[in-house]
Amino acid sequence: MLLRARAKPSRTLTHLLRPQFLRPQVIMAGLPGFLPKLRAFGGLRMPLPEPTPETLGRLGTLEARLARTAHEVRKAQKLRYRIFYEEMSAIADATTKLARRDIDPFDSICDHLFVLDHAAKSWARGNKPAIVGTYRLLRQDVAERHGGFYSANEFDVGALVARHPTLRFLELGRSCVLRPYRNKRTVELLWHGIWSYVLQHRMDVLIGCASLEGTDPDVLAQPLSFLHHFARAPEEWRTQALPRRYVEMNRMPKRAIDQKAALHALPPLIKGYLRLGASIGDGAVIDRQFGTTDVLIVLPVSAISARYIEHFGPGAERHAA
Numbered sequence: 001m002l003l004r005a006r007a008k009p010s011r012t013l014t015h016l017l018r019p020q021f022l023r024p025q026v027i028m029a030g031l032p033g034f035l036p037k038l039r040a041f042g043g044l045r046m047p048l049p050e051p052t053p054e055t056l057g058r059l060g061t062l063e064a065r066l067a068r069t070a071h072e073v074r075k076a077q078k079l080r081y082r083i084f085y086e087e088m089s090a091i092a093d094a095t096t097k098l099a100r101r102d103i104d105p106f107d108s109i110c111d112h113l114f115v116l117d118h119a120a121k122s123w124a125r126g127n128k129p130a131i132v133g134t135y136r137l138l139r140q141d142v143a144e145r146h147g148g149f150y151s152a153n154e155f156d157v158g159a160l161v162a163r164h165p166t167l168r169f170l171e172l173g174r175s176c177v178l179r180p181y182r183n184k185r186t187v188e189l190l191w192h193g194i195w196s197y198v199l200q201h202r203m204d205v206l207i208g209c210a211s212l213e214g215t216d217p218d219v220l221a222q223p224l225s226f227l228h229h230f231a232r233a234p235e236e237w238r239t240q241a242l243p244r245r246y247v248e249m250n251r252m253p254k255r256a257i258d259q260k261a262a263l264h265a266l267p268p269l270i271k272g273y274l275r276l277g278a279s280i281g282d283g284a285v286i287d288r289q290f291g292t293t294d295v296l297i298v299l300p301v302s303a304i305s306a307r308y309i310e311h312f313g314p315g316a317e318r319h320a321a
Contacts, residue, residue, distance in 0.1 A: 036105035036106075036108050036109075037103060037104075037105045039105075039108040040077075040103050040104060040105050040106070040107035040108045041099065041101075041103050042070055042074075043069070043070030043071060043072070043073035043074040043077070043107070044070050044073075044108060045070075045073070045107075045108050045109065045110075046108050046109050046146060053065075053196070053200075056113070056192065056193035056196040056197065057189055057192035057193050057196060059185055059188070059189045059192075060185070061117055061118045061119035061120075062115055062116065062117055062118075062132075062185065062186065062189050063115070063116045063118060063129070063189075064113065064114065064115050064116075064189045064190060064192055064193030064196075065113075065114055065116070065193070066111050066112065066113055066114070066197075067111070067112035067113075067114060072112070072114070072131075073107060073112055074101060075131050076107075076112045076114065076131065076134040076136075077099075077101035077102050077103055077107065078100065078101050079131055079132075079133075079134055079176060079178070080101070080102035080134065080174055080176055081096070081099075081100050081101050081102045082178075083176040083177075083178070084102055084176065084290060085102065087179070088213065088290070088291065089213070089290075089291035090102075090289060090290045090291060091288070091289055091290075091291070102174070104150075104174070106136070106138065106150045106173075107136070109138065109142055109143070109146045110136045110137055110138045110142075110173075111136075111137040111138075111139075111197070112134060112135075112136055112137070113134060113135040113136075113137055113190065113193050113194065113197065114131050114133070114134055115131070115132050115133035115134070115177070115181070115186055115189055115190055115193070116129040116130065116131055116132065117129055117130050117132050117181070120132070132177065132178045132180075132181040132186065133176065133177035133178065133181060133186055133190055134174065134175070134176060134177075135172060135173075135174070135175045135190055135193075135194065136172070136173045136174040136175075137170060137171070137172060137194070137197060138150065138170070138171040138173070139168070139169075139170055139171075139201060139203070140161065140168055140169040140170070140171075141168075143171065149169075149171045149207070150171060150173055150209070151171060151173070151207060151208060151209045151296060153242075154209060154241060154242060154245055154285040154287075154294055154296070155209070155239060155240065155241050155242065155281055155283075155285070155296045156239045156240050156241075156242060157169075157207060157239060157296070159239050160207070160237070160238075160239040160298070163236065164204075164205065167204035167205050167300075168201070168202060168203045168204045168205070169203070169204070169205045169206075169207055170197075170198065170201070170203040170205070170206050170207070171206075171207050171208050172194065172206055172207070172208035172297075173208045173209060175190075175269060177190075182268070187268075187272060191276075194206075198301060203301065204300065204301050204302075205298070205299065205300050205301065206278075206297070206298075206299040206300075206301070207296065207297060207298055207299070208296075208297050209285075209294045209295070209296060209297070210267070210269055210270045210273060210294065210295055210296075210297050211267065211287070211290065211292035211293065211294050211295075212224070212266070212267060212270070212292060212293045212294075212295070213267070213291065213292055214291070214292070214293060215286050215287075215288055215291055215292070215293060217247050217248070217249075217251065217284065217286070217293060218251065220265075220293055221251035221252050222252060222257060222258065222261060222262045222265060223262050223265040223266050224249040224251055224284060224293070224295075225249065225250060225251045225252035225254075225257055225262070226257050226259065226262035226263070226266070227249060227266075227270075227280045227295060228249040228250045228251075228280070229250070229254040229257065230254075230257075230259070231274055231278075231279055231280045232279060232280055232281075232282065233279035233280060233281055233282075233298050234279065237279060237298045237300065238279075238281060238282055238298075239281050239282065239296065239298075240281065240282040240283050241281065241282065241283030241284060241285045241296070242285070245285045245286070246283040246285070247283060247284040247285060247286055247293070248283065248284075249280075249282075249283060249284050249295070270295070270297075273297050273299060275305065275308065276299060276304050276305060276308055277299060277300075277303040277304045277305045277308075278297050278298060278299035278303075279298050279299075280295050280296065280297065280298070281295065281296030281297075281298060
C-alpha cells in the first residue's frame with residue numbers, strides 16, 4: 001500500500017523540499033500524493049527509463065514499444081482519458097477535466113507500453129504515428145522502492161508476494177485500445193510487447209486489476225459467480241480484496257450458472273487473461289470513480305498456455321520450460 005505522508009499538515013512545501021525529504025519513498029508519500037501527481041502531470045518518471053530495444057514487436061503497420069519521453073507518457077494519458085472518461089463511465093475531477101488526461105501518481109514510476117500505427121500519421125502530430133493502445137507496467141523492484149503496487153489499494157498483494165519471495169512480480173494496468181483497433185492483431189501485438197518485456201526483465205508472475213463495467217454486484221452476479229466457481233486462484237496463488245473493500249463474488253450457486261452466458265458477459269480483457277492461464281483472487285472491489293467492479297488477475301508465467309506462447313516471440317518456449 002502507499003505510505004502515508006510523514007510531514008504534518010502544517011509544514012510548508014518549502015520544508016518538504018529540504019534534502020532529507022527528497023528520498024523517493026518520502027516523495028511518493030508526499031502531501032496526499034501531490035508531488036507524484038505533479039510529476040505524473042508532466043509525464044515525468046522517477047526512475048530514469050532504462051535502455052530498451054528500439055521496438056518490442058511489429059505487425060504490419062503496427063508497432064509495440066515503450067514510451068521514451070514525457071511527451072509520449074502524456075499521449076498515453078490522453079488516450080486513457082478518451083476511453084475511460086469519454087467513452088466509458090469514469091468520473092473526472094476538475095484537474096482531469098481541465099487536462100483531458102487520465103493522470104495517476106503511479107504514472108511517474110511505471111513503464112508505458114504503446115501500440116503505434118505507422119499508417120495513421122498526421123501533420124498535427126508532426127507526422128508521427130498514432131498511439132492506438134497502451135498498457136502500464138510496474139516491476140516489483142520499482143514498486144518496492146516507491147510505495148508499492150497500484151493494486152495494493154484494492155487487494156492484499158503484499159501477502160501474495162511474501163509467499164513467493166524468490167519470484168519477480170510484474171503489475172499490468174490501465175489497459176486500453178481505441179475502438180477501431182480492438183481486434184486480434186492489436187491484442188496479440190500488445191501481448192508480444194508484454195512478453196518481450198517479461199523476458200528482458202526475467203519476470204515470473206503477472207498481476208493486476210481487471211474490471212467489469214458497473215458498480216452493482218447483484219447485476220454482475222452471474223459473471224462474478226462464474227469467476228468465483230470456475231476461475232478462482234489455487235490456494236498458493238490466492239489473495240483477498242482488502243477487508244474494508246471486499247465484495248463477495250459467490251453470489252449464485254455453481255449449478256445455477258449459465259456458463260455460456262457468463263462468459264459472454266465477461267469483458268474481452270478478462271476472457272483473454274483466462275485463456276492465457278490466469279486465475280482470479282478472492283473477492284471483488286467497487287471502483288466508483290471508474291464505474292467498475294474490479295477483480296485481481298494472477299498469472300504465473302509458468303502457467304501460460306503453451307499454445308499461446310508461440311504468438312509472443314522467439315525464446316518463449318525456453319523461458320517457460
